[in-house]
Amino acid sequence: MDKDEQSVPDWEEVARRYGRFIFTVAYRLTGNEADAQDLVQDVLLRVRRGLPTYRPGSMEGWLSRITTNAFLDDVRRRRRRPLEALPDEPDRVVPPSVGADEALEATALPEDVQAALIALPEDFRAAVVLSDVVGLGYAEIAESLGVPIGTVRSRIHRGRALLREALA
């Protein structure tokens, strides 16, 4: 843990120090710079309101939780319908295809992976981003998204399977 995380930083410090981190998470969630900028603005507003209640801990965990929730709130507002496009059901084993994965590893460029992320349902995308972009554990993700750990596990695994299909 950084020594700076021992005390509560002020808003400008958070903006300057973590701007790039928030922007990265926002970009991975939205897939384009303009929406990422809007999301970062929204996040920093929420950070200002939330800072007095922030307890020293993982600043990046806290910020990514705010970012993900701001993103999902916005998605819900725009859609005005529930997000659950895919039911959270156990995954099944995808039949293996010879050589496909080696090809995937060798050819997938970051922008291809990003495009596949954007093709994921938002709830799955949020779980994968919190796990593999931010590096949170399942318990923290469950707390951030307000869902049970079993749901997190399922969304992460199904999210990865869908990404693979999108890139195949």
Place this chain on the structure above:
Amino acid sequence: MNHLGDLVSALLDGELTAGERAAAEAHLAGCPDCRTEMARTAAMRSLVRGLPPIEPPFGFVEGLVRADRRRRPAAVFAAAAAVAAAVGLAVTPRSDGVAPPVGRFVEAHATATPGGDPVTNLGPPSVLPVSFRP
């Protein structure tokens, strides 16, 4: 036992209890399908984990801080936002075009620079944040 399903990701992420993990590993030992699934999931996982950080447009964060310092009255801003939304405009100015991440380009240049000695090549980029100050 059924196939591992989403336990594969939990196993990769170190999110199984010792008992669950032992059972999953025992299943993997005898199930080529799950081993393939595991390898493919691991490949996908590392692709996402390998995504680079994204540089915000230069001046973006500074601009937010400056705008905040001006302490635009919240009510005025909200009213302006409502008007803008009503006529279908975005409230925040959107940047069009390419924003060259000049700091990152300097780092990338120093990394790839041919020949020379690494100390003098890398010393300058390591002092970078002070160099673009107005």
Place this chain on the structure above:
Amino acid sequence: MRRVVPLLAVAVTIGLAPTAGASAGPLDDARRATEKASFNGSLAVTWVDGAAVRETVVTVRCDHGEMTIDGPVPIIKTFGFHVVRMSGGWTDLAPAGAIRQPSTSKYTVRRGDGPVVAGRPTVALHVFHRARLRESVAVDRELGVVLRREQLDDRGALVRRVEFTSFEPNTGTTRSGMPKQFRAESASVMGSRVPAPYRAPATLDGGYERVGVYRRGSVIQVVYGDGVYGLSVFEQPGHLNWDALPTAGRATTVDGHQARSYVWPGGRLLTWQAGGSTFTVVGDGLPADVLAAAASMRPARSLSTGQRLRQTARELVETLSRG
């Protein structure tokens, strides 16, 4: 993608191995010496930004090929990795050390006795271009590491200096500081061919030759060398968003296009827009040389027949004079 790098290094070494008397030799030797040496030191970086002279000190630790520079932007470099500490963690900006200077006859190098730097005797390497001293390098007599490097402009005034103010060789092994986890900023190595629709040519004015091409997302980085200095051309499809640039810097023109120019501690950066693409040139050579090289980077389709003939003739002459 990283596994391609050693192959490229081998290919380039074979293709562009410095010939006897080539000016690339001494600095290449210093690079290899630095990669083998173990030491702790303080490095003062001085550079001229307009009328202002700026200086910053960073500490450098090198231990059997792993070099750590602790400045405002910490950097750890090994042969294969080059990780930079960013707000979200460490990022690998590999490939490092994969490409080398071409052997050109642009510069001549004279050796002589060097000054004592950080209490250590040195050998001096004086790099001349057209009878003008461009660079003065002091190399540790015992270890071969560069202890001081000064770049001078046409009038002999200092452009920048990188100098050890303290230098302590050591033989003990310290623990590796290389982080166990870092993100990879995947740069794909594309040999030395520029894929369409990118347009960076094979050579630039001032004897710059293309030595490597990398791709990061939609950005192409084309690296050039002139025997001593390096220059990177970054090409991005799309118009330049001027508002997104840092506020420092000066307005200038590159080949008639409106441009912004920045000084960084190791050289100059220029960015401009031409033919629907955004170009950024980063060079560690003299500012005037970087500007001249940038101005010669005309998109091929905008060349007149006369210009094209002259360029072809120039490339032909350069190819023949190299052969």
